[in-house]
Amino acid sequence: MNGRTGEAVAETRDTGLPEPSEPARPPGTPDGNVTARRTLRTHFGTVVGVAILGALLWRLGTGPLVDGLRRIDTATVLAALGIGAVTTVFSAWRWQLTARGLGIRLPLGAAVADYYRALFLNAALPGGVLGDVHRAVRHGQSAGDIRRAVKAVVLERVAGQLALAVCGAALLLTLPSPVRDDLRTVAVPVALAGAGALAVVLAVRMNQAPGRRTGSLPGSGLLREARQGLLSRESGPGIALSSVVVLAGHLGMFVVAARIAGSGASVPMLLPLAVLALLAMGLPLNVGGFGPREGVTAWAFAAAGLGAGSGVAVAVVYGVLSFVAALPGAAVLVARWAGALRGYPRGAVGASGEVSSRKYGSKFSTRPASRPFPFSTEARDGRPMTPDSV
Template identity: 75%
Template structure:
């Protein structure tokens, strides 16, 4: 008896899994959406007059002052970045660091989220230095140094000078400090319970990099000095914006308000830098009796001046693009005939990628470059 032929069934194509509508896009642009919502609510509440009034008050002298403050803060920011990178044993010349910091500032101001410029310089510096992890960590530690300076200065100002939040800060300062200490203790306990080999390597390496990048004798004093100068520049820019907006409040009154605005600017919930800064400044000026509309005007002027201070980054982008179009002279010796094409291909791909507009840079040793996409 012959067996029946096996019946072959044609496999049915898999039905595509339905995607959740806009879930990924929503997560990606949640900061921009929040910034637009905050700014829209302010304009609906206070009208567009405060925005236009702030723009009308800006003159040429004010723009030149903003550019001058921007030069000081950018050079010291690049120096701080160089010190941290040197502590992590990554080469970073000061000149290219200044140029790439300007480029990062412009991208932070022009692109949604306010942090893509920092991602920019972190990735490309790591790639050009041959160590992506340390390149990214250098930028992270450099930004952490700035946040530490703002935290220390802000706590001192908000605890001592009159402000709408002084009583609240005094009330919650001790519990917050205890809570932070408790969280740190829990994290350390969790790390201590891990395997000895894993715990020792990762923890020692991380703490060592923080110590060498921020707290060493070579980097520590320079990082502290540069952070103080940068913070003073941001506060000076806020005071200039307040004077341009017509506020006659003293510097002692404006300092706590400037701290609150700078803290709000650290939130990645903005569109072109606008959003939480305007909302917090409007509330702070209103609570201080200076008028919420005046606060929005000051924040708008500050945003415009900060953007103007970052405009040299456009020159850097164009210059790097033009240099990439011209190509780079090869300084390496010509490969011999027995060298395989597989070894030459990566160099060719890097050369081609470096000419992509507008995110290109000179891929010389130690020079941060801009990624093809962020």
């Protein structure tokens, strides 16, 4: 019995067929563990942001937060919309200049509309970057070069972060802040290390043969495109000016939020705290911007002797005002969705459902309208998405 049983088992294994209890999966289908890990990575930032908010509200209560939100009136909403209009226009101008430096055409009116839409999607969706991805892909489809369009958006965001780093470091080093002493301690070693690294790179570059200098260093192509997009003579001054104006608008919005939340701290005391809050907003661990910003602001206000509860209230009011400032982006979405549902003028679409090449050029090839959905990153329903069509 045992011998025949062993032979039967061996024959079953030799056939190579899966056991009945473990049905075979189609090729390329991930198992449950892989799917769970992907889901966890996708929603990790949202979960962390919710956890931070929950911990703060549980520890500090909702009293200061509710009081701050109740003080938002019509004048505050109009102020938020005004500041948001200034920062959005200058941000769109910075994007236009960056795209032009990379050789991509982007009219200012189209850039403003797309930037408003991106801000609204960033504020309404988890992660805080989906709107930027959307505008990069849409602009790339309209320009016929998604690769350079994505780089233009990335470089535009990098310009804003560089302005925040430079101006923020100056404010944190000069004005009273909870981190001023620590920054002064590490500022000199960091500056010396950066200068040493730059000197090494330049020395390696100069010691190479002239014919091998171009593109010889790792990342030289990326640095060359960064210079073209951000540091050219035509675009560099405008990008620097727009970045400073945008940063000033964000700092002004924080001061307004502090006054609405009932904080009586002076502006020189609030500016370093605002820089810390803006730095925390760059972390991809938030829900529509909420999360680390509130945690860092609560700690900064407590360290400055202003109260952690007041810091949470200011951060939340700032988030609400920022969302209000991005609301015109919802109007852009609705307007484009309505335009897609209404269709197109006569003569724009031929009998085959394709766009007339006399109007849009022979290089564009589109398919018939299928999904008039405002969040789609594809060409708009039978007509190529171009900056002029905004």
